[in-house]
Amino acid sequence: MDKRSLKGKVAIVTGSGRGLGYGIAKKLAEEGATVMISDVNEENAKNAVASLKELGAEADYILCDVSNWEQADALVKGTIERFGKIDILVNNAGINRDRTLKKMTKEEWDSVIAVNLSGMFYTMSPTVKHMIENQYGRIINISSASYLNGNIGQCNYAAAKAGVIALTRTAGKELGKFKITCNAIVPGFMKTEMTANVPDKAKEIMVGKISLGEMGTPEDVGNMVAFLASDEASHMTQGIYNVDGGMIL
Numbered sequence: 001m002d003k004r005s006l007k008g009k010v011a012i013v014t015g016s017g018r019g020l021g022y023g024i025a026k027k028l029a030e031e032g033a034t035v036m037i038s039d040v041n042e043e044n045a046k047n048a049v050a051s052l053k054e055l056g057a058e059a060d061y062i063l064c065d066v067s068n069w070e071q072a073d074a075l076v077k078g079t080i081e082r083f084g085k086i087d088i089l090v091n092n093a094g095i096n097r098d099r100t101l102k103k104m105t106k107e108e109w110d111s112v113i114a115v116n117l118s119g120m121f122y123t124m125s126p127t128v129k130h131m132i133e134n135q136y137g138r139i140i141n142i143s144s145a146s147y148l149n150g151n152i153g154q155c156n157y158a159a160a161k162a163g164v165i166a167l168t169r170t171a172g173k174e175l176g177k178f179k180i181t182c183n184a185i186v187p188g189f190m191k192t193e194m195t196a197n198v199p200d201k202a203k204e205i206m207v208g209k210i211s212l213g214e215m216g217t218p219e220d221v222g223n224m225v226a227f228l229a230s231d232e233a234s235h236m237t238q239g240i241y242n243v244d245g246g247m248i249l
């Protein structure tokens with residue numbers, strides 16, 4: 001038996017219309033999983049499904065703003081209705097609203113906490129009940145390198161991403177007895193639309209902090225997610241795995 005294969009598994013990836021989320025969805029599909037794409041952007045979600053289908057994968061999409069409790073619940077229920085179960089939940093959806101603490105507005109604080117942290121609880125809550133019934137599950141949460149040392153202009157983002165680590169470790173402790181694993185991935189500085197507008201000078205400084213000397217890609221994160229989702233990683237939970245080329249902020 002190929003313990004790396006995800007054939008027969010059903011995965012939800014939030015925020016998978018583009019960027020890291022799409023890279024993760026693509027890798028899971030390549031390993032044989034059926035993938036529920038989910039995003040707030042319908043055009044990107046449709047395109048993502050079309051690309052996965054071109055690879056021969058089974059895929060569909062449900063529009064979902066993860067910071068909305070009802071929509072997150074509908075995503076989970078809709079996936080079970082459409083594909084029969086959920087084996088893998090990848091919480092990837094995230095936004096940044098960067099500004100120094102002195103200037104940050106309440107809206108900027110609230111929106112980042114709502115999407116990047118509360119949104120994870122909103123999708124995990126109904127999913128976990130389903131996974132407990134199945135006595136199986138893989139939950140993979142996307143944090144960020146800023147969680148540990150902080151990053152200037154990102155007090156909201158860094159706080160949310162540190163919360164993701166605490167949520168992941170606690171969930172792992174609670175869910176282990178149901179054969180559900182919960183791990184976090186910490187990407188560094190990655191080539192996606194989120195970082196596309198970072199000025200060249202700032203990009204140079206960030207890349208200078210990466211031992212391997214270059215930005216990471218959605219594929220790099222997808223590879224790690226696919227491994228953690230597979231049966232090869234069945235004894236791994238509560239872990240925090242850097243995919244950052246050796247970056248220290």
Ligand SMILES: NC(=O)c1ccc[n+]([C@@H]2O[C@H](COP(=O)([O-])OP(=O)(O)OC[C@H]3O[C@@H](n4cnc5c(N)ncnc54)[C@H](O)[C@@H]3O)[C@@H](O)[C@H]2O)c1
Binds near residue numbers: 142187
């Ligand atoms: N790019 C990086 O350097 C980097 C580094 C560390 C961590 N991350 C994290 O990785 C994840 C993906 O980042 P990315 O670089 O691909 O960003 P991105 O902006 O390119 O993609 C994010 C996706 O999430 C979707 N999204 C936004 N708000 C949403 C919501 N409320 N509900 C559902 N979907 C929503 C967007 O429409 C988009 O498709 C985020 O959690 C981000 O914090 C990114």
